Every structure is written in C-alpha cells, then in structure tokens.
Amino acid sequence: MLQLSELKIAIIGLGYVGLPLAVEFGKKIPVVGFDIHQKRIDELQSGQDHTLEVSPDELKQATQLSYTTDLQQLHDCNFFIVTVPTPIDEYKQPDLTPLVKASESIAKVLKKGDIVVYESTVYPGATEEVCIPVLEKNSELVFNKDFYAGYSPERINPGDKLHRVTNILKITSGSTPEVAEYVDQVYNLIIEAGTHKATSIKVAEAAKVIENTQRDVNIALINELALIFNKMGIDTEAVLKAAGTKWNFLPFRPGLVGGHCIGVDPYYLTHKAQAIGYHPEIILAGRRLNDGMGAYVVTQLVKAMLKKRIQVEDAKVLILGLSFKENCPDIRNTRIIDIVNELKEYNANVDVYDPWVDAAEAEHEYGISPISSLENDKYDAVILAVAHEQFKEMGAEKIRALGKGAHILYDLKYVLSQAESDIRL
Numbered sequence: 125m126l127q128l129s130e131l132k133i134a135i136i137g138l139g140y141v142g143l144p145l146a147v148e149f150g151k152k153i154p155v156v157g158f159d160i161h162q163k164r165i166d167e168l169q170s171g172q173d174h175t176l177e178v179s180p181d182e183l184k185q186a187t188q189l190s191y192t193t194d195l196q197q198l199h200d201c202n203f204f205i206v207t208v209p210t211p212i213d214e215y216k217q218p219d220l221t222p223l224v225k226a227s228e229s230i231a232k233v234l235k236k237g238d239i240v241v242y243e244s245t246v247y248p249g250a251t252e253e254v255c256i257p258v259l260e261k262n263s264e265l266v267f268n269k270d271f272y273a274g275y276s277p278e279r280i281n282p283g284d285k286l287h288r289v290t291n292i293l294k295i296t297s298g299s300t301p302e303v304a305e306y307v308d309q310v311y312n313l314i315i316e317a318g319t320h321k322a323t324s325i326k327v328a329e330a331a332k333v334i335e336n337t338q339r340d341v342n343i344a345l346i347n348e349l350a351l352i353f354n355k356m357g358i359d360t361e362a363v364l365k366a367a368g369t370k371w372n373f374l375p376f377r378p379g380l381v382g383g384h385c386i387g388v389d390p391y392y393l394t395h396k397a398q399a400i401g402y403h404p405e406i407i408l409a410g411r412r413l414n415d416g417m418g419a420y421v422v423t424q425l426v427k428a429m430l431k432k433r434i435q436v437e438d439a440k441v442l443i444l445g446l447s448f449k450e451n452c453p454d455i456r457n458t459r460i461i462d463i464v465n466e467l468k469e470y471n472a473n474v475d476v477y478d479p480w481v482d483a484a485e486a487e488h489e490y491g492i493s494p495i496s497s498l499e500n501d502k503y504d505a506v507i508l509a510v511a512h513e514q515f516k517e518m519g520a521e522k523i524r525a526l527g528k529g530a531h532i533l534y535d536l537k538y539v540l541s542q543a544e545s546d547i548r549l
Contacts, residue, residue, distance in 0.1 A: 150189025418462025445510020
C-alpha cells in the first residue's frame, strides 16, 4: 500500500462537490483537478468560482492544486476521487452516463496499486456492479489485485457556509479491509470532524442514498399536511410552530423539493429496489407528492386570482427566485421550472427574477431568460418562490409594489407574515 507521503490525488469533476474537496487537499498534498469543460478550468485558473462554494482567497491557499482538461496530466496520480453528477433521466431513472465516462477516462491512466474512490451518489451496489467492470475492461487490470476501490459519499450542501467539507463527518469505505483503512487515513488528512469507516462499499452507498430519501419522505408528509390544512383554512406555519414546541418534533417545512440530492437520490434507491423485485410504496408515494407541488401551487394561485376577478390568460406573473434553494446560484433540478411550465399552460406571461442565477445557464438548462431588473405596478401575481436574502430585505411593501393595483402575492417560503401575503403554502 502507498505511503501517505507518496500520495498524489486526482479529482475528477470540479463542480459543487469536487472543487471544495480539491482545494482542501490542495492545501496539503499534490492534487490535479480534472474537468471536461475548458471554460471551468479557465475560470478556476483565473482564481474565480462561479458556484461561490470556494472564495478567491481559498483558491489561492491551495498551492499544490493544478487544473486540467488533459487526461495525460493524471498519469502520475495514484488516488482518484470521482465527483461527477449522477442525475436522473426524463423517465426518472438513474443516468449513470457521467459516472461510466469518468470511469472510462480513469481506466486510461490507471496503474497497478492505484485506488479509485467514488463520491457520486448511487444506488447500493453500483460501484462494484457498474464502475469496477468499466475500470477493469478499459485498463486490463484486475480489481483487488492490480487496483482497488472505495466509496465515500459527498455531503456538500450548496450555499451553506457553516457546514463545509472539512467540518462534516465523512463516511469512508474500501474494497478490502486494508484499502478501507487507507482511504480513511487519506480523508482524515483534511476532515476535521472525523470519519466513520463503513463495513463495506455497499453500506456506504446505502447510507448516502437514505439520508436524502428520509428527508424527502419527511417533507412529503409536511406537504400533504399543508394540502389538508389549506382545505381546512388553517395556517400551516402556525400549526408547525405550535407542534414544534415539543422537543422531538422534526422542524420540516412544506415546499418544492428540487436540487441535486433530495429530489433525485430516492429514485436511485427505488430503481434498485424494483430491480431486485420489491416495489417501494412509501418512498415513491413521497416522490409523487413532492413532484406534484408545482402544479398545486399554480392551482392555488389561479383560484386566488379568479376570486379577485383577475384574468389568468395573458396575466403577467413574476416569480422571485429560480435556484433550488436560497442564497445559492445552483439551478440543478430546480422545481421552480414546474411552476413556470404550469403557468404557461394557462397562457400566462411569466417573468423570472433571480439575482443569484447566471442568465446564460438558465437559458441553456431550461430555456428561461431571467429578467435583470424589477418594475413596479406591472404584475397580476407575484410568487415569492425562493427565500434569498435580497427578497427578505425588500420586505412586503416593496414586493407588493411590483404588483398592479389588484394582484395576488403568494409566499411559498414563509418569508412574510400571513397578514402580508395573500396565499402561503
């Protein structure tokens, strides 16, 4: 087994997960950050990170970190960490294409004694059933004889400046007991919060996928309660605040469930469950309910507009926020798009405003061109969809000013009080 002093790490994928990891390792040992997008490499070499996960000062501190799109620059590396996306396709099935392509690339530079660790979220068994065969086939090396593997699930929370890669406890695992110990030692070089060494790669994979599945099911329960309380004319937030006075009540809130984790990971688990002959009922029920919240929001909005005799067809609707969460530019799997698409079914004219989001990325991903500034007295309805600090600072009066004399203000995120908005989720 390699000595830690001989360690040279390659990080494959420099997004929200890979870059913070590369920077932390790059402060202590040689690291090559690899990404297939030259634009991303150019940006990082200029000392900037558009995801805002790493500051320019932090990038400067990673003195042993270099960036490249050239696979040949990884030849001297002996410890590969894969942090590529694992999305779902249009049929809500796992799309392992990025993971397979990353494995094919690594196989071209893989040598005897090397270790490949996957951080991308997958279903239990995927590392050994999908990735390892790709490495073996394309490298002509033998698993657990010539090269080894591990799995250490990412726990990055985009936009969170409190919970960072170094202070979040890290799960580690390896393909043999010796490799598991080595992988654990490697991560302990940077993880101040410590590590938990799982008993197998499959256990580590399963632990990751249920973290977000549990959150998804809990949010689905609260969303269903919100639907019930809305029908009863009861303020959901008031109920949750009252229930929250009990010490063991879990503080979940209703809302749209998007992003790269909670809205995606459960489908990886259900895919595997169905493949082995089990139909998961609670998990899929939660997914269906959460996936339907965008349509529910629009239904509520349309009813409120009609009650005020505001014509829905050709109405001007403003959505404040596009990213999947507050104070973050990440638009991956944002469910705000469900609201946009549903409103277009009513032939409404929709403007989206989000000061955090890159307009070119929004256009590329969703065909949306966010507006760059706000105008008063323009909208028949305003949906406060994301709780960005900028929107909180505006307050009810300034947000109301965006609407026409008769308009509807729908607060999805409880930014305003019940009295200040017309509808809340």
